[in-house]
Amino acid sequence: MTRTHLTYSEYINDRAVIEALRLPRQGDEWPTPPADWKPGDDWPTGGGWVHHEVLFIRTHQAFEVWFAQIIHDMHAVISEAGAYWASRGGQLDRLDFEAPTAARDETKPLDPRGFPLVAATLRQAGEQYLGDGRALLEGDGGFQAPGRLHGRGGIAAPKSASEQAEFARLLTSWTARLHCARLAVRSTLSFFDVLATLTPAEFLLFRDRLQPASGFGSIQFREIEIMLGLRELHRPKIQPDGGTDEAAPGEPSLPEGMLRPTKATPQNQFAQSFYFAQPPWGWERVAKRYREHSLRDVVYGLLNAAAEWGDGDLSASRLDEFVDLNLQASIRDYFRGSGTPLPLRGVDADGFRNAVSEVDRAMAQRETLAAAVLEMDIHRTPLTTFLDACLRLDGAIVEWRDRHIRFVEGQIGMRRGTGGGGIQYLRQTVSPRKLPYYTHGFPALWLARTFVQKRSGA
Numbered sequence: 001m002t003r004t005h006l007t008y009s010e011y012i013n014d015r016a017v018i019e020a021l022r023l024p025r026q027g028d029e030w031p032t033p034p035a036d037w038k039p040g041d042d043w044p045t046g047g048g049w050v051h052h053e054v055l056f057i058r059t060h061q062a063f064e065v066w067f068a069q070i071i072h073d074m075h076a077v078i079s080e081a082g083a084y085w086a087s088r089g090g091q092l093d094r095l096d097f098e099a100p101t102a103a104r105d106e107t108k109p110l111d112p113r114g115f116p117l118v119a120a121t122l123r124q125a126g127e128q129y130l131g132d133g134r135a136l137l138e139g140d141g142g143f144q145a146p147g148r149l150h151g152r153g154g155i156a157a158p159k160s161a162s163e164q165a166e167f168a169r170l171l172t173s174w175t176a177r178l179h180c181a182r183l184a185v186r187s188t189l190s191f192f193d194v195l196a197t198l199t200p201a202e203f204l205l206f207r208d209r210l211q212p213a214s215g216f217g218s219i220q221f222r223e224i225e226i227m228l229g230l231r232e233l234h235r236p237k238i239q240p241d242g243g244t245d246e247a248a249p250g251e252p253s254l255p256e257g258m259l260r261p262t263k264a265t266p267q268n269q270f271a272q273s274f275y276f277a278q279p280p281w282g283w284e285r286v287a288k289r290y291r292e293h294s295l296r297d298v299v300y301g302l303l304n305a306a307a308e309w310g311d312g313d314l315s316a317s318r319l320d321e322f323v324d325l326n327l328q329a330s331i332r333d334y335f336r337g338s339g340t341p342l343p344l345r346g347v348d349a350d351g352f353r354n355a356v357s358e359v360d361r362a363m364a365q366r367e368t369l370a371a372a373v374l375e376m377d378i379h380r381t382p383l384t385t386f387l388d389a390c391l392r393l394d395g396a397i398v399e400w401r402d403r404h405i406r407f408v409e410g411q412i413g414m415r416r417g418t419g420g421g422g423i424q425y426l427r428q429t430v431s432p433r434k435l436p437y438y439t440h441g442f443p444a445l446w447l448a449r450t451f452v453q454k455r456s457g458a
């Protein structure tokens with residue numbers, strides 16, 4: 001009889017899932033690996049099943065199911081954003097903060113005509129504290145034009161009512177997707193609680209089986225990080241120094257953009273390379289994500305576009321007012337921190353210059369400026385709501401890393417990981433000493449929070 005109705009099982013595809021969740025029959029053993037086993041071959045296992053190992057494998061599988069959902073939502077936003085840019089005749093910039101570009105090296109001295117308020121504050125502060133009205137405006141340590149680095153939005157502002165409605169509709173739907181992705185990330189945190197019922201001694205019963213693999217090789221987790229925008233962090237893993245694009249004899253060819261480590265590759269990069277840590281079927285997945293746009297590209301693209309459109313809060317006069325507010329706040333903070341009683345005497349000229357150049361450095365990125373100014377509006381817009389959803393997702397991923405670190409400490413303490421790293425390695429992934437674009441998807445959004453000021457009259 002030909003069946004005509006759909007079953008739950010066909011729709012959910014649970015057969016494949018159940019197959020992946022299978023347990024060995026009583027008395028079954030892991031196959032003993034052949035003597036010539038090498039990475040990329042079947043899992044090198046041996047010895048009988050350990051009861052607790054089932055929980056260990058299930059937990060990782062559960063993570064992978066949710067990672068797939070997170071990827072699904074992030075991918076939708078990234079691809080729709082790319083299509084939106086294309087539909088408006090532009091192209092979304094593919095950011096790489098470590099690639100040398102003219103845009104990043106460019107320095108432009110402050111033009112007092114463009115920033116009259118900032119110029120007046122600098123002149124007055126120079127006069128008052130350094131005895132020279134032009135000292136902070138000119139010369140080597142002179143203030144640069146704010147927002148000079150990065151900055152290609154590449155699309156015209158949505159002008160007509162229907163264009164604006166379409167833009168708002170897209171942002172609202174992207175926000176909902178990232179909200180879902182964030183909750184999915186956060187919901188996996190409780191999986192660690194379940195796995196933590198495994199005692200260190202129980203873990204040791206089967207831990208050696210994993211060598212030299214670990215969660216470090218999770219293909220989907222790497223996809224999430226790359227899709228978030230952590231391109232610079234992963235460059236050495238996907239393109240190790242001294243690597244080659246030629247396949248090793250008898251191995252599948254490498255996907256575009258991925259390199260295989262060679263003898264010339266430093267040892268730590270070799271062990272961390274995706275080539276080594278992942279099976280060949282995963283290579284194409286990570287390499288593809290690496291070639292594609294990321295959420296960081298979308299966020300920075302939107303901030304740059306908003307700055308280019310330059311209307312309302314991002315008009316030149318608003319930016320002048322905004323930078324000036326921050327400059328004045330920083331000067332006030334400097335004197336509070338320096339302990340010099342007011343009225344001021346004997347200002348440390350270098351310290352003072354440094355305080356001013358800190359504002360200058362922070363204001364150098366147009367994305368940060370745009371994000372801070374947008375954030376100052378107490379009325380939310382579809383754009384600010386979307387940017388907030390991005391920041392929250394970014395935060396949830398850092399939270400995931402923190403939770404994993406606490407969990408790992410509870411399982412193996414300071415012992416080396418099966419992947420050869422350990423707690424020291426994991427702590428680096430959240431270290432404030434790292435460049436912010438290594439640990440966070442959208443550094444501009446986080447930095448902008450430092451500079452949000454109460455609006456005059458608000």
Ligand code: HEM
Nearest residue numbers: 063214215216218221408411412417418419420421422429
């Ligand atoms: C007893 C359980 C676990 C222990 C002892 C553990 C330990 C570690 C250690 C030490 C590392 C650093 C690399 C290495 O030396 O291997 C690592 C990396 C990692 N683990 Fe775990 N882990 C455990 C469970 C999990 C689970 C359930 C997941 C969920 C998928 C996971 C995901 C990851 C990921 C994604 C990394 C790479 C982090 C990065 O490079 O930023 N781990 N783990």
